Amino acid sequence: MSDTTQTLLNKYTRFLEKPNRSWYILMGVLGLVVLLGLYALIQQIVHDHIVTGMRDNVVWGAYIVNFIFLLGVSYAGAIISGVFHLGRIDWGKPLIRIIEIITFITILIGPVYILLCIGRLDRLHYLFIYARIQSPIIWDLFAVMIDLVLCTFYLYLTFIKDFSLMHLNADKYNFSAWQKKLFKFLSLGYKGTENQKKRLNRALDIMAAVIIPTAVVAYSLLAWLFGMNLKEGWHDSLFAPYFIVSAVFSGFAIIMMLMGIVRKYFDAASILTDGHFNFIAYGMFIMALIFGYFTFSDYITRWYNTQEATSELIHKYLALDQYGYMTLTMLLFTSIIPILVVAVPALRTRTMYMVSAFLVLVGLWMFRYLIIVPVLETPYIPIVSTDPAVIKYTATWVEWALVAAGFAGAIMLYMVILKVIPVFPIAEMQESHTFKLFGKYSIDKLLSQKDFS
């Protein structure tokens, strides 16, 4: 094992040891949010969907918005990590694990929101018994399940080398007995022999090559779930690429956020350099341009459609007493701020990048909200009711609590996974030739820090 590997191991395995106090405090706070979500869930089970803002016309709300948002992050993670791996992009190696973990967690939590939307969960198995492959809902169901299996498997494949490293060096660190057993079991006896390397790399290449098109197809299918509807605002040939672009955009934003947190919490300034932040910011810049172009193209095309339902929908998007402020905020967060942050040299700081990334994520959540709610509030057959709750959707505390619980649960799961596996793929980074050159200065600097050498 090289000095570099040993240094990285020394430094990052200490985060796998007994959690510190702040870890427990954060878990406690997040746990309270999850408990609030569970209380909201009980309310929904006992009183049924009347405790939500969903009614006869607006049958989808915050839950489905969160589902699409989380799946977007997941598919983007799969695409970006697959491209990093297959493209042998060495500077991206420290990012691969950060991305893959979020890919796995979001595909795990996202589909739960679909279950929250369903009124008759006792008939859930009908989806399989009476499945009709003509239905886009069935396409999406299978796509999500297949993607969950593939992402979980791919995530595990990327862990094997590090499990092996930790298993072989277990005696040097304060791992608990269960951790040692787990590392041994999950390393599959991998010792880095030529044959083992070949097999694992082959499996990794295959899975990386499979998850990219699978993620593209799966998110396209989700877009078609809306696109195949004849509803005004959904029946749009642009939807699949529009969804993919928004997903990749959210992927870059979440990587930026996670990079900032990992760099600070894991003291990883020598690994996640300013170069990484700049590259991802450029990625966000390009995605903001493409997303802005798609958004403009979509709106301007619809603007020329004078059908009553289209006019009404466009009016809702732009009228300030309806969704105008949300539309403008979405455009500001997704298409203006990420461009300004890169275009203006004075704004090119890590803090600004992270603020911009956070706003992009908020903007993309709003983007999904604008796709779902105003469209459902504008049916072809007018809503025959004067009840404001039926005409206009407003998410209730139950929905917000469950949305918040999903995010809190995702962060908790992320923290737990990082207690099992180092945040960086140490073995992969060791094999990276470019990393040795590209990061030589950083590694040298790392080696000079006595605490870890």
Next chain:
Amino acid sequence: MKSSYKLVLVLVGVLLIAGIDSFAQNKEKARNKFEYEKLYNGNKKLSARIFVKTNSGLVGVPGAEVSFAAETDSAKVKLGKVTTDEDGWAYLIIEKGYELPQIDGKTTFGLTYAGNDSIKRLTDDMDITDVNLSFKLDEEGKTAALVVTDFAGQPVDRTKVKLAVKRLYSLLPIGDERTDSTGMMTFEVPEDIPGDAEGNITLVGIIERDRKFGNVEIRQDVNWGIPNTYSVSEEKRNLWTQSAPTWMQVMVFGVFIVVAVFFFYALYQVVMIPKDR
């Protein structure tokens, strides 16, 4: 001292009255649109829209109760109360055969909206003279004459009538002209209008927004069109059949198989790792 005391009292009184007045709410003026239609099935329809003028334009008043009545100089009948829809419209159908009060065919229809806390009361009326619109067809010459007669069967001249052919979603206009002294106007119907499988088309005669007669419509089926069999292209692409189209089955199962092959091959590689020590 006494006079200044009185002055203070007067001032307080004036301020009090002005204060109360300034708190009084100014009610919005209600506006309305009132229309009459004699439908092709013989029913009559009264439509009224109650709306107010706001900064953003004219806005319908939903949930407003509108009372309709029909009257002459000697009789008055309350026709009914209707609540406006979300756009402020209220509709009342008077079924065929219902005897409306009338003198020489003329009836005055009235509407009343009582108003509410923020909108003023509103009343309106319109005089409508009942007329009969009928077809006189010439099967050989393929011409359709529209005849307008009054309550006594006398011809009504100088009334603008319109002939159209009913299409799936709209009316195809053939012509519009005023009736002559015999109360009639004749239109030539083109011979190349596509009809149903047997060549039937529906002629529609209309008096539109006449100040005296309102809207009147009649319909008549004639066999003057070109027989047409419509093939509905959607039928060929329908997805409500028991099984999906072959191309879709091939695609879906093809994708599953390809993904499965790669997945199991990768899984095999991983399973073999412990054996390669």
